[in-house]
Amino acid sequence: QWVYVANSDSVVRFPYRDGDLEASGEPETIVAKVPASHHWTRDIAFAPDGKTLYLSVGSGSNIAEDMGAKPKGGVEAWAKSQPLGEAWGPEEGRADVLAFDPDGSNRRTVATGLRNCSGMTVQPATGALWCVVNERDELGDNVPFEYATAVKDGAFYGWPWYYIGDNEDPRHKGARPDLAGKVTLPDVLIQAHSAPLNIAFYSGGNFPADGFPAEYRGDAFVTLHGSWNRNVRTGYKVVRLRFQDGKPTGEYDDFATGFVISDDAVWGRPVGVAVAKDGALILTEDGNGTIWRVTYGG
DSSP: OEEEEEOSSOEEEEEOOTTOOSOSSOOEEEEOOOOOSSSOOEEEEEOTTSOOEEEEEOOSSSSOTTSOSSOTTOHHHHHHHSSTTOOOGGGTTOSEEEEEOTTSOSOEEEEBOOTTEEEEEEOTTTOOEEEEEOOOSSSOTTOSOEEEEEOOTTOBOOTTTEETTTEEOGGGTTSOGGGTTOOOOOSEEEOTTOOEEEEEEOOOSOOOTTSOOGGGTTOEEEEEOOOSSOSSOOOOEEEEEEEETTEEEEEEEEEEOOOEEETTEESOOEEEEEEOTTSOEEEEETTTTEEEEEOOOO
């Protein structure tokens, strides 16, 4: 009935019928006034039953530099009235995954402390919501890890005070001791500053010839865009996250590489990934603006 689109500052939907090749009506804004500065990319996903719309809203800064030391009324009062780990000031409602009814009503917070969940999807095997997250900058080439994770309802993932568990960001040292021990660990760690942007699970029935072998079923593909914040280049590729019986093993393999020309030049930066109905993998990249269709040639 609808095609939903996440803009940087809103969520809209267009009337849709199977086979439509262009919009049959004007967009209807269902979520307005989404903050759009700094991390402006947005992603949306629906729960398997279609009754919940998820929206990711990245932080408005690297490490909440403009948030202020304390919210009005003090940290203790703020913590009692807000979801676990919710930031304040210009960061309120950011670095979060939000949920709505399909018409945009009944806003609620699913999880906090996800600095920039740039890509979301629902795992077909379990119905779990998954995010790929860009972590903070300027702590060195190898700190902290980026990650992919199932998003747990009510969980806090650390930003801006902690990262990857109880590792305290030195730039916020001693600011939130009340949150120590309450940070949810992500499921799959990815090399620091790889800049994961999108995730898609490979699943389905009996794909025709273009489909990948059975061992790919249930695994996930993640696009790594690459980051400015690293002296030694990484990312600029697509990786395959390994799963077993619906659970991540914590391992990933290179899947599509070759976008790097030299230490100071690349010709492609992977962004989007999706699985076509015939089992082919669709990849987009914004280094030169190409859409790729990847089929299995075995």
